[in-house]
Amino acid sequence: MQTEKINKNLVLKNAKIIDPFKSTEINGDIYIKEGKINSIGKATYPSSSKIIDCTDRIVTHGFCDIHVHFREPGEEYKEDLNSGSQAALAGGFTRVCTMPNTSPAIDSPELIRYIINRSNECPIYIHPIGAVTKSQKGKELTEMKAMLNEGAVAFSDDGVPIENSTVLRNALSYSSMFHGNIKIINHAEDLTLKNSSVMNEGITSTKLGLKGSPDITESNMVLRDLEIAKFTNSHIHVPHVSAGKSVKHINSVKKDYDKVTAEVTPHHLFFSDEDLQNYNTNLKVAPPIRTRDDRKILINALKDGTIDCIATDHAPHALEEKECGFNCASFGMIGLESCYGAVNKILFQENNLNTVSLIKLMTSNPRKIMGFENDLLSKGMDAELVILDPKEKWKFTEKNIYSKSKNSPFIGEDLLGKVKYTIVKGLINKI
Numbered sequence: 001m002q003t004e005k006i007n008k009n010l011v012l013k014n015a016k017i018i019d020p021f022k023s024t025e026i027n028g029d030i031y032i033k034e035g036k037i038n039s040i041g042k043a044t045y046p047s048s049s050k051i052i053d054c055t056d057r058i059v060t061h062g063f064c065d066i067h068v069h070f071r072e073p074g075e076e077y078k079e080d081l082n083s084g085s086q087a088a089l090a091g092g093f094t095r096v097c098t099m100p101n102t103s104p105a106i107d108s109p110e111l112i113r114y115i116i117n118r119s120n121e122c123p124i125y126i127h128p129i130g131a132v133t134k135s136q137k138g139k140e141l142t143e144m145k146a147m148l149n150e151g152a153v154a155f156s157d158d159g160v161p162i163e164n165s166t167v168l169r170n171a172l173s174y175s176s177m178f179h180g181n182i183k184i185i186n187h188a189e190d191l192t193l194k195n196s197s198v199m200n201e202g203i204t205s206t207k208l209g210l211k212g213s214p215d216i217t218e219s220n221m222v223l224r225d226l227e228i229a230k231f232t233n234s235h236i237h238v239p240h241v242s243a244g245k246s247v248k249h250i251n252s253v254k255k256d257y258d259k260v261t262a263e264v265t266p267h268h269l270f271f272s273d274e275d276l277q278n279y280n281t282n283l284k285v286a287p288p289i290r291t292r293d294d295r296k297i298l299i300n301a302l303k304d305g306t307i308d309c310i311a312t313d314h315a316p317h318a319l320e321e322k323e324c325g326f327n328c329a330s331f332g333m334i335g336l337e338s339c340y341g342a343v344n345k346i347l348f349q350e351n352n353l354n355t356v357s358l359i360k361l362m363t364s365n366p367r368k369i370m371g372f373e374n375d376l377l378s379k380g381m382d383a384e385l386v387i388l389d390p391k392e393k394w395k396f397t398e399k400n401i402y403s404k405s406k407n408s409p410f411i412g413e414d415l416l417g418k419v420k421y422t423i424v425k426g427l428i429n430k431i
Helices: 081-090 109-119 144-150 165-175 203-208 216-232 244-254 266-270 273-278 292-304 339-349 355-362 364-370
Strands: 002-005 009-019 024-033 036-041 050-053 058-061 063-068 093-098 125-128 154-156 183-185 236-238 260-264 385-395 414-424 427-430
Touching: 009 355, 009 385, 058 355, 063 081, 063 339, 063 355, 063 364, 081 093, 081 109, 081 125, 081 414, 093 414, 109 125, 109 144, 144 165, 165 183, 165 216, 203 273, 216 236, 216 244, 244 260, 244 292, 260 292, 266 292, 266 339, 292 339, 339 355, 339 385, 339 414, 355 364
Parallel strands: 009 050, 009 058, 063 093, 093 125, 154 183, 183 236, 236 260
Antiparallel strands: 002 427, 009 024, 024 036, 058 385, 385 414, 414 427
8 A cells, every 4th residue: 555645736637526425426526635625526726736547436435434343452463553544444444433342342431532542643533432331241331421522432332242131221221311313332142042153044054064043143132122222212223234134123113213223244245154165264253144035135225225334344353263163263354455346246236236325335324323524525624535446356365455364255256346545634545
């Protein structure tokens, strides 16, 4: 990756400019003056300006990922905020939300402040999500208001389901008192049904001799969470939806309740449990990769708006945590660098989702969920942009990985659409 500062004047010339916030698409130039949007369309600019030719390329909002694990503090051997930022830039992401299941968990105002201070040193915008319960033990609520005051943007015990319904009820009730539609995010897996399983329960798990987790492991808890959210009149966000039955519950509740949002990952869109035939531990994730039918339902749920956005659940692990027997391997995969090429292939090429709708799923929709500024192409806004080649075919390899960890099942996969530049915080990053 080549990085340079934006000089006084930068012009992105001959671009297809997509504004997902306004649902517009025009051809023209973007003139960036001193790091801020100056004009769009037919731009007048000094002859000394730096020019980036964007012919046959898309320029749009920088991607926003509301679900990543950067492992800092405590497990920096897997990832830290700096290396995670590089992975994000390579994937076109200018803004991410980090999950709190670090060591120690991000469960106090002081640790939120630590992430905020460290993020100021990083080349992307990083927003911490705080833990719902102290040490993620599911018992005692954290100082949520104090954490919000320090910069937390949502609350989750991600990686650890909140099994106690009263605790979840109290968390939702408490969060509803705060200004700004603060989300509670619960990792929806009924651990008593999961019962030490390592993949989806079905024909494939039986053939492989691996213990499977049925789809109701997720959908039962999703339904419980939605009902408690309705009962408390609170906002809830459902992460990494994997099961068709979960989609059915979300769709049903959304018909008469508007405080529900949901996300899906690229890997649940791209793979099915049949891809685990070779025991690739990089496909061991929680919730698990499910069936072809589930995959199709997830794709349709994005197209009809039941699921609101795409989030990677980028989860780095060290080599020894993945290169072992399937039962012993850690759950999780990285996903930032491969995201656009994977979802563009699945949603645009194979399922005819139009480009503007696809880009919304990675930009304005997740930003709206988290309450971030969304009108990024207005005059005077800091440049937070990505330049894409939507037609470039490429094979994902380890050379494309900027994370400290290499646990990606996309290695060797043919993808469509590539990030060429990511522009954020006054820097041009050429991928």
